[in-house]
Amino acid sequence: MKILLVYFSATGNTAFYARSLASAIAGRGHRCDLLDVEKRFDLRAVWHAAPVVPRYMIEAQARIPLETPVGSLVSSENEIKNEALIEAFDKFDRYIANFDIIGFGSPVYFFEPAAVFSSFIKLIPVQTGKKAFTFATHMEGPVWFRKNIREALEARGFRIIGHADDHIIHTELLPVMPKFIAGEGVQKAYLRYRRPRINKKIKAFLDSVNLVKGAAPDQIQPAEAGPVPQMDQLVGGLVEKALYATLKFSMGSRIIKEKCVKCGLCASSCPMKMIRMDADTGYPVRTSHCMYCLRCINICPVEAVSYAPLSDGRARFRGFEKLEAAGRIPAR
């Protein structure tokens, strides 16, 4: 069979998980390709064409105003007027026709898929029962992610066969943790510990959806949507309350000018293009509240982006590709 994994990943966890899934699927004799939506689509245009504004972005805006209110960003361009975007989705539609199953993956942000990934799903041309599964990486759990992404994909005509997810590394907590607790050495050790567990869970997922060696498309059947487990609802509800209570301490990015070397990396790497380089001062300016993917914070070479005073001087997650390139990720 031919399987395609379509994903968004801000700081590398979901990309790593997609690669792990792909290699397990290939190990069962099926072809598995990867598609990072950011490489094929202008994600800012995607977000504008089908804006998804989660509650936390609105709350962050209310508490810490930035120069462009979220509302004004999404009000004017609510349809796909962008020819390039229409062509990109048409091409995507033709491309996925070549595959038997599509896997859709995103990090969990406030129990939902990343806002821009939800926008992306809303724009996919409607399918006629194409089989799909969902996957996620997260911290404590996906909670409502699974149900919500399923419904979003079903609205685009996909039939869901299952869901896989795992915890890789705490990208949300890392930037508020002291380096001696969560620096690169500890990240490496932690990933060494996690890797076999992640692979084991992937194996169980592939078995559960019948994606075994030699399986044919008709052996893979859509699965019923189950309710969100009660324990998840309880924990999710409590964590959500705690997250919103701490929002004013934990959100609202700023640039530490004394540290910034004006390299522009944060602006050029923001998937939502929310950061502009100020023509007069040469410093980056975050224009609006974003999805807090934390890429800018983690990517700045001199740790000049902070998303709260709590994150100043704390650990950063350079992502798998950088850790791998530096030889800091252990071999399987």
Ligand SMILES: Cc1cc2nc3c(=O)[nH]c(=O)nc-3n(C[C@H](O)[C@H](O)[C@H](O)COP(=O)(O)O)c2cc1C
């Ligand atoms: C803004 C934000 C919100 C998050 N919210 C949740 C959450 O509600 N539940 C959860 O389990 N993990 C949450 N996380 C953790 C991420 O889902 C996790 O770090 C993910 O693996 C990051 O994936 P990526 O590296 O592919 O971007 C959140 C992370 C961020 C940055």
Ligand code: SF4
């Ligand atoms: S400004 Fe930073 S945190 Fe916000 S979307 Fe862009 S890279 Fe992510």
Ligand code: SF4
């Ligand atoms: S990545 Fe860091 S150093 Fe470079 S412009 Fe952004 S804040 Fe400044």
